[in-house]
Each structure stands twice: as structure tokens, then as C-alpha cells.
Amino acid sequence: MQTTLLGVSSLRSSRLAYGCWRVAGSWNPAEVTDDTRAAGHRAIIAAYEAGYTLFDNADIYCGGEAERILGNVLKEVSGMREGVIVATKSGIRPGGAPQPDAPARYDFSAEHLLSACEQSLKRLGVETIDLYMLHRPDYLADTEEIAKAFTQLKSSGKVRYFGVSNFRPTLVTALQVTCPMPLVVHQVEISLAKLDAFTDGTLDQCLIEKITPMAWSPLASGLIGAGARDLLPSQKPYRPEQFRPALEAVAKARGATPTAVAIAWLMKHPSKIQPIIGSVNPERIRDAAKADDLNLSREEWYRLLIAARGEPLP
Ligand SMILES: NC(=O)c1ccc[n+]([C@@H]2O[C@H](COP(=O)([O-])OP(=O)(O)OC[C@H]3O[C@@H](n4cnc5c(N)ncnc54)[C@H](OP(=O)(O)O)[C@@H]3O)[C@@H](O)[C@H]2O)c1
Numbered sequence: 001m002q003t004t005l006l007g008v009s010s011l012r013s014s015r016l017a018y019g020c021w022r023v024a025g026s027w028n029p030a031e032v033t034d035d036t037r038a039a040g041h042r043a044i045i046a047a048y049e050a051g052y053t054l055f056d057n058a059d060i061y062c063g064g065e066a067e068r069i070l071g072n073v074l075k076e077v078s079g080m081r082e083g084v085i086v087a088t089k090s091g092i093r094p095g096g097a098p099q100p101d102a103p104a105r106y107d108f109s110a111e112h113l114l115s116a117c118e119q120s121l122k123r124l125g126v127e128t129i130d131l132y133m134l135h136r137p138d139y140l141a142d143t144e145e146i147a148k149a150f151t152q153l154k155s156s157g158k159v160r161y162f163g164v165s166n167f168r169p170t171l172v173t174a175l176q177v178t179c180p181m182p183l184v185v186h187q188v189e190i191s192l193a194k195l196d197a198f199t200d201g202t203l204d205q206c207l208i209e210k211i212t213p214m215a216w217s218p219l220a221s222g223l224i225g226a227g228a229r230d231l232l233p234s235q236k237p238y239r240p241e242q243f244r245p246a247l248e249a250v251a252k253a254r255g256a257t258p259t260a261v262a263i264a265w266l267m268k269h270p271s272k273i274q275p276i277i278g279s280v281n282p283e284r285i286r287d288a289a290k291a292d293d294l295n296l297s298r299e300e301w302y303r304l305l306i307a308a309r310g311e312p313l314p
Contacts, residue, residue: 007184
């Protein structure tokens with residue numbers, strides 16, 4: 001697979017990233033079984049063997065179980081830790097802790113970020129996290145406090161580089177002017193079913209600031225594919241049927257699957273969007289990697305954009 005540098009960092013990653021959100025097979029740690037854990041384990045190995053070298057994770061994925069599964073693979077596969085970028089996120093806290101009546105909330109306090117990072121390191125079984133991201137913007141985000149936490153994490157060798165996720169562009173700027181280190185990625189939802197990043201300033205800012213955009217749910221949780229098992233509530237109104245015929249036509253002409261074309265469509269943008277593949281099916285993980293060889297023409301790209309918009313351009 002082709003590679004790319006993340007933002008202004010020295011982290012060189014495969015063009016596609018592998019996402020570990022679904023590797024435990026459930027959101028709920030109580031529902032994880034040996035079989036679902038083994039399937040996640042196999043999926044990560046399939047991604048590694050197919051050339052993916054960035055593994056995205058988060059402390060809240062199945063209450064930390066997704067980080068543990070990745071950690072076990074890193075321990076088991078000789079040479080893998082040295083060859084891949086271990087990425088994870090924090091800043092979302094589930095309800096019920098530490099007090100039983102605490103609400104689910106966001107928390108970018110230094111105290112929380114430092115302790116969350118410590119726990120992720122333990123679950124992943126690594127000394128250093130290569131890329132640490134703030135998961136969703138904390139309404140009470142204090143950029144100076146975040147900068148202090150980042151500085152401590154970097155100087156102690158626990159984190160190499162930092163990024164954000166689901167931020168509005170103005171909050172990225174607010175954090176960047178306070179932080180002594182560059183923000184190297186911005187992880188947002190982008191797909192044919194979710195076009196906001198193209199027009200809300202997110203991708204413009206990535207171009208200006210040399211931040212690598214990472215696209216989560218590049219297949220809209222499977223809606224652009226064989227169907228979705230676990231849709232996020234915000235994805236329920238998506239209407240993939242309006243662009244499916246155009247996608248299938250391009251796929252047929254290219255001799256590729258519609259999902260590979262949908263991923264290649266993201267990769268065409270000059271900001272070098274890095275799609276994060278979320279399937280746990282080894283065959284689909286390998287098929288997605290074929291998007292790396294598909295360079296869509298402007299005409300194909302616009303045909304798909306117009307179908308996805310559901311109306312002609314002005
Ligand atoms: N920063 C954030 O807020 C945020 C939010 C969500 C996700 N993420 C990251 O983004 C990653 C990807 O998100 P995602 O899992 O929603 O990505 P996705 O690729 O849009 O969706 C993957 C889902 O689609 C299903 N699917 C159905 N048909 C498919 C096909 N033909 N090809 C491929 N998949 C098909 C998969 O099922 P099978 O497994 O059965 O193939 C899987 O359940 C996550 O793992 C996570 O790392 C970040």
C-alpha cells in the first residue's frame with residue numbers, strides 16, 4: 001500500500017488506516033465472548049498482512065476491550081509494534097463513574113487526560129502511543145490546560161504526536177495557537193453519505209494547516225456496502241439509495257467493488273483524506289485496500305458527488 005506522512009509529523013502511515021472500534025464485536029464488555037474477541041484478533045492481523053500500518057483505537061471502544069485486543073496482537077506478532085502507528089483517543093467519559101449518578105460527558109481536564117493515557121498504555125501493552133487524539137470536543141475545553149497535559153505526555157515519552165477528532169475548525173485553531181506541538185490529524189466522519197467536511201471548513205483547514213484528515217465511518221457503518229449492523233443514531237437518516245446506482249456504475253466500469261470506489265472517492269481529495277476501515281471481515285479489509293490503486297477521474301468524482309448530494313450543483 002502507498003504511504004503518507006501524517007500532517008507535519010515524521011509518522012509515515014499506510015494510505016488507509018484500520019479502525020478497531022468493532023473488534024470486540026460489541027459496545028458492551030459484558031457481551032464480548034472468546035469467539036468475538038478471536039474474530040477481532042484475526043481482523044487486525046488481516047489488516048496488518050494487507051499493508052495497513054495505522055491502527056486507530058479509543059479508550060471507550062467496548063470499555064477498553066478494543067485496546068486490549070490490539071495490545072494482544074501487538075504482543076503476539078513479532079515485529080508488528082515497531083512497524084505500525086498505534087493511535088488512540090480519550091476525552092469521552094461514560095456515565096456512572098466515579099459517582100453512580102455521574103452523566104456521560106466529555107472531559108479534557110489534565111487530570112483526566114493524564115490518567116486516561118496511562119490506562120490506554122497499560123491496555124495496549126506499549127511504552128508509547130504514537131498518536132493521541134481528543135475524541136469529541138469538551139464544552140469546557142480549556143486549551144491551556146490541554147496544552148499542559150500534552151506537554152507532560154510528550155516530555156515523559158508517553159505520546160509522540162497529537163490530534164483531534166470531531167472538532168469545529170475554530171476550536172482546532174484555538175487549541176493549535178495554545179499548544180506548543182502541532183496537531184497532526186483531524187478525525188471526522190466523511191463519506192458519500194456525510195459530506196459536511198467538504199463545505200464546513202474542516203478540509204480547508206486541513207489544507208491550510210497541513211493536518212491529515214482521517215475519515216471515520218467511510219462506508220457509513222456499512223450502509224454503503226452490504227448493510228449496517230450498528231448504525232450511530234446520527235446515521236439513521238442517511239439515504240445511500242440515492243447514490244447507489246451511480247456508485248455501482250462507476251464500480252462496474254472500473255472492475256472494482258462499490259465499497260472500494262466509495263473509499264477511493266475519499267482518497268481523491270487533495271487534503272489526502274485517510275479512510276479508516278472498520279470491517280472485521282478479512283476479505284472486506286483486503287478489498288478496501290484496493291482503493292489505493294483506484295485513481296478516479298474528475299468526471300467520476302463529480303458524478304458521485306452530485307448523486308450523493310441528491311441534487312445538481314448550483
Ligand atoms: N472519531 C470518532 O468519533 C469515530 C467514530 C466512529 C468510528 N471511528 C473510527 O473509524 C473506524 C471506522 O468506522 P466504521 O466502523 O463505522 O467504518 P465503516 O467502514 O463505515 O463501517 C464498518 C461496518 O460496515 C460493515 N460493512 C457492511 N458491508 C460492508 C462492506 N461491503 N465492506 C466493508 N464493511 C461493510 C462492517 O461489517 P463487517 O465487519 O461484517 O464487514 C462494519 O460493521 C472505527 O473502527 C473507529 O476506529 C471514529
